[in-house]
Amino acid sequence: MLKKERPLILVTNDDGIHAPGIGFLISVASEFGDVVVIAPEQGMSGMSHAITIKTPLRYKLLASNGVLMMASVNGTPVDCVKVALRRLLQKKPDLLLSGVNHGSNASVNTIYSGTMAAAFEGAMAGIPSVGFSLVDYDHQAPLEHLRPFLNQIVEETISKGLPKNVCLNVNIPISKNADEIKGIKLCRQALGYWQEAFEERLDPHKQPYFWMSGEFVCLDQGEDTDLQALENHYISLVPMHFDFTAHQQFNHFTNWNTIENQSETTNQHEILQKK
Amino acid sequence: MLKKERPLILVTNDDGIHAPGIGFLISVASEFGDVVVIAPEQGMSGMSHAITIKTPLRYKLLASNGVLMMASVNGTPVDCVKVALRRLLQKKPDLLLSGVNHGSNASVNTIYSGTMAAAFEGAMAGIPSVGFSLVDYDHQAPLEHLRPFLNQIVEETISKGLPKNVCLNVNIPISKNADEIKGIKLCRQALGYWQEAFEERLDPHKQPYFWMSGEFVCLDQGEDTDLQALENHYISLVPMHFDFTAHQQFNHFTNWNTIENQSETTNQHEILQKK
Numbered sequence: 001m002l003k004k005e006r007p008l009i010l011v012t013n014d015d016g017i018h019a020p021g022i023g024f025l026i027s028v029a030s031e032f033g034d035v036v037v038i039a040p041e042q043g044m045s046g047m048s049h050a051i052t053i054k055t056p057l058r059y060k061l062l063a064s065n066g067v068l069m070m071a072s073v074n075g076t077p078v079d080c081v082k083v084a085l086r087r088l089l090q091k092k093p094d095l096l097l098s099g100v101n102h103g104s105n106a107s108v109n110t111i112y113s114g115t116m117a118a119a120f121e122g123a124m125a126g127i128p129s130v131g132f133s134l135v136d137y138d139h140q141a142p143l144e145h146l147r148p149f150l151n152q153i154v155e156e157t158i159s160k161g162l163p164k165n166v167c168l169n170v171n172i173p174i175s176k177n178a179d180e181i182k183g184i185k186l187c188r189q190a191l192g193y194w195q196e197a198f199e200e201r202l203d204p205h206k207q208p209y210f211w212m213s214g215e216f217v218c219l220d221q222g223e224d225t226d227l228q229a230l231e232n233h234y235i236s237l238v239p240m241h242f243d244f245t246a247h248q249q250f251n252h253f254t255n256w257n258t259i260e261n262q263s264e265t266t267n268q269h270e271i272l273q274k275k
Numbered sequence: 276m277l278k279k280e281r282p283l284i285l286v287t288n289d290d291g292i293h294a295p296g297i298g299f300l301i302s303v304a305s306e307f308g309d310v311v312v313i314a315p316e317q318g319m320s321g322m323s324h325a326i327t328i329k330t331p332l333r334y335k336l337l338a339s340n341g342v343l344m345m346a347s348v349n350g351t352p353v354d355c356v357k358v359a360l361r362r363l364l365q366k367k368p369d370l371l372l373s374g375v376n377h378g379s380n381a382s383v384n385t386i387y388s389g390t391m392a393a394a395f396e397g398a399m400a401g402i403p404s405v406g407f408s409l410v411d412y413d414h415q416a417p418l419e420h421l422r423p424f425l426n427q428i429v430e431e432t433i434s435k436g437l438p439k440n441v442c443l444n445v446n447i448p449i450s451k452n453a454d455e456i457k458g459i460k461l462c463r464q465a466l467g468y469w470q471e472a473f474e475e476r477l478d479p480h481k482q483p484y485f486w487m488s489g490e491f492v493c494l495d496q497g498e499d500t501d502l503q504a505l506e507n508h509y510i511s512l513v514p515m516h517f518d519f520t521a522h523q524q525f526n527h528f529t530n531w532n533t534i535e536n537q538s539e540t541t542n543q544h545e546i547l548q549k550k
């Protein structure tokens with residue numbers, strides 16, 4: 001009888017390779033497969049889907065401590081995925097796990113998130129990909145009690161797969177023990193935005209500089225959103241795709257004189273199903 | 276009789292405030308309204324929706340040369356929009372124009388694009404926003420013959436508005452004169468990905484470093500895509516939104532044991548229409 005090969009799991013993040021969150025995610029991943037860790041040398045929060053094209057990239061192979069390979073990259077989370085897939089790995093991973101991010105990536109945070117950008121990049125390469133984020137910016141926040149929930153999500157992702165071109169955005173409410181978490185809920189991304197403030201200071205040369213900070217404004221009272229699930233002590237799970245076309249809004253443009261409307265449009269999922 | 280106020284137009288880009296593309300876009304915008312230019316001090320290609328939160332931001336007011344205000348910011352395109360809206364402008368702009376980018380932002384390029392990130396950021400702030408990109412990386416490529424097409428798009432965006440939370444991704448084929456462009460087509464984002472290569476070199480200290488480059492792979496033969504329109508010498512216009520939820524894929528998860536499905540989900544557009 002052939003022994004079934006263990007899946008190859010790529011782990012990355014955006015808080016940097018030394019963050020507690022990725023350490024925990026590596027230990028979760030190790031229960032399910034052979035693990036390769038390729039993550040940013042430094043914290044890369046807010047880097048979104050940025051890539052490094054104007055400066056050279058370097059990577060360092062680090063002591064692998066029980067995983068197949070561990071390397072840091074002087075770039076963004078998306079750079080890490082690209083370096084992993086196109087340079088360091090001999091075969092395509094069976095799964096990509098990103099995180100656990102120290103801070104929320106629910107609602108519109110997704111668009112600024114390096115954690116989720118890595119998951120999108122994995123999905124673009126045809127790898128089932130999951131981004132995990134804890135709604136707590138404290139790097140010392142307890143994580144161990146989250147293990148059963150992460151195990152469930154990883155196990156179902158491996159056994160049931162994900163739709164093509166879809167990745168998962170998983171956000172976890174602040175909690176101290178497993179009893180405080182009611183379960184896992186399938187959600188949509190809540191509508192909201194950040195209202196930034198710029199704090200002005202003077203440098204020693206009396207020149208002004210600004211720190212950007214902000215407050216999140218929720219515009220969405222829906223019961224089916226990630227924010228609502230988190231508020232009710234559920235883990236939110238949002239399937240996400242990278243077709244940004246606003247398909248449902250095409251009819252707005254039928255009265256534009258200057259454009260030719262397509263007779264009909266399809267979406268990427270239909271295209272894939274036809275293949 | 277009251278004189279109708281000219282619209283306030285915010286112009287930004289990701290190639291930096293000195294790129295020819297933004298100069299051309301400023302001249303287009305000036306025909307339609309009062310123009311404020313807030314753009315990155317340096318080229319910011321590939322910065323996607325990155326924001327600057329770990330280092331301070333600074334801006335410089337520059338000679339305004341016939342526009343209301345011109346300022347450069349030591350940050351990303353999204354930083355520029357945030358600095359404009361939350362710091363420099365007294366009132367919300369009526370329109371945001373980003374570009375003209377030197378290089379394609381069709382298909383999956385959108386996700387890496389600083390040009391489109393600025394447009395998304397504008398849409399999130401409730402401003403009708405359009406990103407323009409020319410499928411030509413040459414900063415010396417001719418632009419003047421594109422004026423009538425940009426005029427048409429700006430005029431219809433002002434007169435007819437855009438759906439809430441929707442921005443436009445406009446890509447323009449390589450051309451030398453207006454006759455080579457057949458028109459403007461409403462499209463969806465084509466499915467594709469970048470297959471990167473890492474070119475290894477040795478620095479003077481014999482340490483390896485890597486330049487990332489890549490080739491685009493199209494996975495989509497649809498007739499209704501932006502890539503198809505460009506190939507047929509049309510300008511492509513893709514309405515885009517920032518709800519990344521893969522609404523059509525929710526049924527995939529009905530057989531996941533560990534998650535609670537929502538009884539029904541709505542989308543952000545429906546939420547807005549109910550308001």
